[in-house]
Amino acid sequence: MVKVQRDPFDPGALQQALTGNEAVGAVVTFTGYVRQTDTLELEHYPGMTEAVMDDLRSQAITRFSLHGAVLVHRVGPLQTNDPIVWVGVSAPHRVDAFQGAMFLMDHLKSSVPLWKKEQGQWLRPSEHDKSSIEAWS
Amino acid sequence: MVKVQRDPFDPGALQQALTGNEAVGAVVTFTGYVRQTDTLELEHYPGMTEAVMDDLRSQAITRFSLHGAVLVHRVGPLQTNDPIVWVGVSAPHRVDAFQGAMFLMDHLKSSVPLWKKEQGQWLRPSEHDKSSIEAWS
């Protein structure tokens, strides 16, 4: 499942969707939260953002032999402490689950049409985020 | 928090304890589940198991600049699909959170007094689990 939404999400409820299969030995989740900020706003490109996330999800499932993968990203105005992104993956073994979740998060940072505006300024990608992507290719 | 218990746990409720601080930008969780099995039973060494987990938790917090870390491990008889272990860490940034959670899981596999008996046979550690530990030293 891939979702772009304005509303908050519940990490516990999202994880439920990944469990209950006897082939699954490991679930790794990542939740991103808004750190101390005055104002944060997220923009996406409706249609393309979801399509790129869906393609990323398929890539991760194939590459790391995942059983399932869920990506949720919020857009619109956000407050300090708000959950902003959730990635959860299930796999038979823990190493694949960790790798799959890291792959998805690294790509969400700089390969998916999403843009952050903080205190009226559009953010620029960090050098670290750019090099994280290259490490997977 | 570190806990060894016979009862099931709720990943969503455990994650709550790690959030709500404006320095936390990332929470990574790992849940281990029992894969298809006839019978699985887990034994620990009361007192020492908790102490080793607590020491591991402190090491991870220092080494990866974590904000918080929670380790829960179940013991006793377990069924297919049961959650068996939960590790959750919070940190300002995602790379530290992923590293911290992997460090804790690798060590829970072969450095904490816990033993699995599956279908009447005590398991032996895998070569992979042993080498995972060495990679951190």
Next chain:
Amino acid sequence: MPTVNLVFLAAFRDVAGTDRTTVEAATPRAALAQLGILDALVAQTPIVAVNQRICDLDIALSSGDEVALMPPMTGG
């Protein structure tokens, strides 16, 4: 000359002064040149998508294409 719809995302809306406009142009590069914002956008390493697929600035356009100009992405 094909008529195409340009879409400007995030910071590029400020550069273009609009979120959406229609021009006649053979390529994304020609469309931006016509609007006088080619150099300003190229300086910011734009990502170009035609009908929501990533392309380069010199792809041949067809009438009705949606051409999106996107700054480097900062999600997650």
Next chain:
Amino acid sequence: MPTVNLVFLAAFRDVAGTDRTTVEAATPRAALAQLGILDALVAQTPIVAVNQRICDLDIALSSGDEVALMPPMTGG
């Protein structure tokens, strides 16, 4: 000679035939030799803890010590 309490965990209970016993011995190695299970345990790369701290087989024991013999760990 100190009197110590031996604790056998998991697979080592089967080797020792008990989960707990008391012996008089100067070191963990001497205690296991006295019980006739030193070779059997050493073949299985035991972890030794005295009063719940990891030690080696040749540490000097004191009366009242709890000496745990643990097989390689398999948690997670």
